[in-house]
Amino acid sequence: MRLFSILAAVLVTVVLGMSILARPQLKALLGLSSPVPAAEQSVGNTASAANDAGATPETLVKVMVERFTAQQIDSAVIVRGQTAATRQVDMRSETSAVVQSEPLRKGTIIAAGDPLCVLDPGIRSAAQDEARARLSEAESRVPEAQARVEEASAALDEALINQKAAARLIQDGFATQTRVAATDAAVAAAKAGVSSATAGLNAARSGIQAATASVASAEKEIERLTIKAPFDGILEVDTAELGSLLQPGALCATILQLDPIKLVGFVPETEVNRVSLGAMAGARLATAGENLHGKVSFISNAADPATRTFRVEIEIPNPDRAIRDGQTVEIAISSAGVKAHLIPQSALTLNDEGNLGARLVDDASVVVFAPVQVMRDTAEGVWVTGLPETANVIVLGHEYVTAGVTVAPTWRELSQ
Secondary structure, eight states, rough: OOHHHHHHHHHHHHHHHHHHHHHHHHHHTOOOOOOHHHHHHHHHGGHHTTTTTTTTGGGGGGEEEEEEEEEEEEEEEEEEEEEEEEEEEEEOOOOOOOEEEEEEEOOOOTTTOOOEBBOOTTTTTHHHHHHHHHHHHHHHHHHHHHHHHHHHHHHHHHHHHHHHHHHHHHHHTTTTTHHHHHHHHHHHHHHHHHHHHHHHHHHHHHHHHHHHHHHHHHHHHHHTTTTEEEESEEEOEEEEEEEEEEOTTOEEEEEEEEEEEEEEEEETTTTGGGGOOOOOEEEETTTTOEEEEEEEEOOOOSTTTOOOEEEEEEHHHTTTTTSOTTTTEEEEEEEEEEEEEOOGGGGGEEEEEEOEEEEOOTTTTTTTEEOOOOEEEEOOEEEEEESSEEEEEESSSGGOOOOBBBBEEEEEOOOO
């Protein structure tokens, strides 16, 4: 009895399994199968039948197509960068002294030549007076040395005259050899006197030069006590505090020049040849969206070794100093115009290789994939290059077809 129950359960399980997993075979076994409609037999072959010569419009995929014509537009190189001060300098002390001027606070507008830090002169004024006194003393020695040179020159002239007279007299027999020797000795002594006087004059002049150098050094040291602004700008930090000791190299102030201001960006090596000096450039700040306009003032001749990009600078007027140093900015640098198509962004797609492009329809209603490059994104669509002069772009249904498939296009009213 128990064995019969087990066999019955197994039989029921087999029948249920066949009814689920092999229903067609079970119907055929019991004589209950029905003929399969012809329409169902062709469902799996619809795609291939659509491309056959005898395909009918009812079997083709319907897509929406719009015709676009290329237009001439201004091309631009888009770069992200930042603003930078035209000049930035740290004013540092060249001498050691105590600050005796009140500090100027950061943000203060300064002009070229304005004093930033005034240092205590100490004994430098006395050293300057001493150097000037030595210069006066050295200058007073020059006339005396010149007089000695003139005196020695006169003595030499007299000795030469006596020497000539003695030589003539000895030829006539009116003078002795002793007298001639005495005149020769006098000439030698006079020449030595001239040399000595000339050396004294040169020494006096050297003393003047040394004293002049001492005066210049003392004056320069006095000049270093007042640290002045080298150009018009704005203080980035407070100047040195009153009473602080500045050693050589100590910071007095940091000055920025923000008018004009530079926009600095880095252009890829594939785009750098499209940028030229003097080219017009527009920019937009990331903070307030303010539009700026200027010209390219510098293009680097050497690429950054890490990024392989080239530094580009644009000079922008900034009279009110509203643009700060280090703000993020998006730069568009104008270049030669190109022909492009304005198509809906939704018409862009990827092929099996992952290339960005659009699917087109040729004269035989066959789908063709055309790779494109996006130049600019606008509210009306995207400007792309790479399409034929006149392109029939699938704007609806392009995701359901592939290249080589024949479709049934429906034309949208021309928008260009």
